[in-house]
Amino acid sequence: MSGGGKLKASVESYEKEMTVALGDMISIPAISPESGGEGEWDRAEFLESLLKENGITSIERCDAPDRAAKKGRRPNVIATIGSGGKALWVISHMDTVPAGDRGLWKTDPFKPVVKGGKIYGRGSEDNGQSLIASIFAARAALESGEVASVKLAIVADEELGSAKGITYVASRNKFSKGDEFLVPDAGSRTGDEIEIAEKHSLWARVRTKGAQTHASTPNTGINAKVASSRFLVFVRDYLYSRYGRRDDLFQPVPYSTFEPTKQQANVDNVNTIPGTDEFYIDCRILPSYSLPAILADIRGIAEVFSRQTGATITVEAFRKSIAAKPTSRDSVISVKVAEAVRKVRGIEPRFVGIGGGTCANIVRARGFQAAVWSTEDGMAHQPNEYSIIRNMVGDAGVMAAMFAA
Ligand SMILES: [Zn+2]
Incomplete structure (x- = not known):
């Protein structure tokens, strides 16, 4: 067998172990304190022993302090295989969003269920599938005896912005000039998309203050709902055009x-004119536009509508992320991922940009080249989230080809 064929065969032979490992991981919740969980500590401990069981023994921790989390830490695990030359980093995140509405789940989100070639559970696809794939790809590369310098960064806090995850790791000077990054946290159903660019994102919070009154005497108040709705419809149409x-x-x-997305509840009863209103606008903006200029524009329109309606409409950036310079199609990482996908999968990948945000944006902003790639069914954050086991094993094959340079 060729080197590539041998690697693929060993990854295939791990399928059962990978399924068990993903299931075990799903049964240890890793939800951030801000979302009502205790953080990622227990899951990180499990993953450290999983790495060791798979022959990956060079492990370093880069935990961020967080008083609200178990052990006062948000764990970040860095595992190294191979050495010499620029490192290829694979960043996957161990935290998950909460289960959401339990009534929508057919099974317990924290008890893995394997059925029909899928494994169900919160975090199975986002980002457990790739995380487990990266560990077993590293094992295959190690066992083949030909291994490049690879670092697996298994990080915390991705779902809420990464301040205590990859941003913290970056701030501890763990990356060296010329290192390259694979972020397997988005992708298409066939694995034919390599993401090299992301949009800016802005979550604008719009608060409207009017004057509450009885619904039978609207003349004595200012209906915040009406003022806010007028603004909402206008500003959306305006921004799109x-x-x-x-x-x-x-x-x-x-x-x-x-x-416009989330709407905050206002009055409890039908016969009161609401004096306040609060809603959010989720904006995903092409990187060629200026996010601050758009925010200023939204605020300018809010002022006009405040004058027209007598209400006070204020706009804040509840959360924002500026898109970093896209990664070039000709960068080492782009070429490496594309070659591995071609060779192992036999398909021709294409380069894309996406509206979601991943850890890639954070490393790109620090001047590194990063490609986002995986094969997934788009189950992130959904009820009845699942991972297709074949995707996990197939992606591990592609990663192993990249690791065994
Ligand atoms: Zn994710």
């Missing part, structure tokens, strides 16, 4: 989006 540029790198949505 004013910032309507297209960039076909971004798929499936090649333009910026501006969508």
